[in-house]
Amino acid sequence: MESFTVTTPLWRWQSATAPAAWFFVTIAGDEADGIRMAAMTGQWIDGQKGFGSARVEAKIGDTRWKTSVFPHKESGGWLLPVKAMVRKAESLAEGDEVTVTVSL
Template structure:
């Protein structure tokens, strides 16, 4: 299993019509290329999901969880959603730098 570690800002997306918000870290550049290579190499064939997403294990600080990464057309990278329980446990806030390790 390959791991990548990135540090990027935590950002919020909110729909104009829905009350809730989603928080993400964007994986870009060379780390995104490594995610893409894992996706097309067949490494993820049994874990591919809708929207071109793939299941991964993620870790921030002492917290780890299973989630999916999603292709992000605007940046050419991947979006990693960070759920509320992880943000709370690790004291994360919008705009703050987050170091995350993703196991592919």
């Protein structure tokens, strides 16, 4: 299992037509390249479902969860969704710098 750690801001995306908001961190640069290589080598990229997503285990603080990262065209990296239960457990708010480790 390979792991990659980044510190990056937590940001919110909200649809213009729906009230729900989603929170993400963006994984870019060398770590994004490492995830891409590890995912292709381990056959973890799901091209049929999930828009080319890669399955990962994520860790912020003491909280671990299984999820997927999604390709991010703007940065050339990956988007990691951060669930409400993770934000609550780690006392995170929009704009906070978050250190996250993803493993795959």
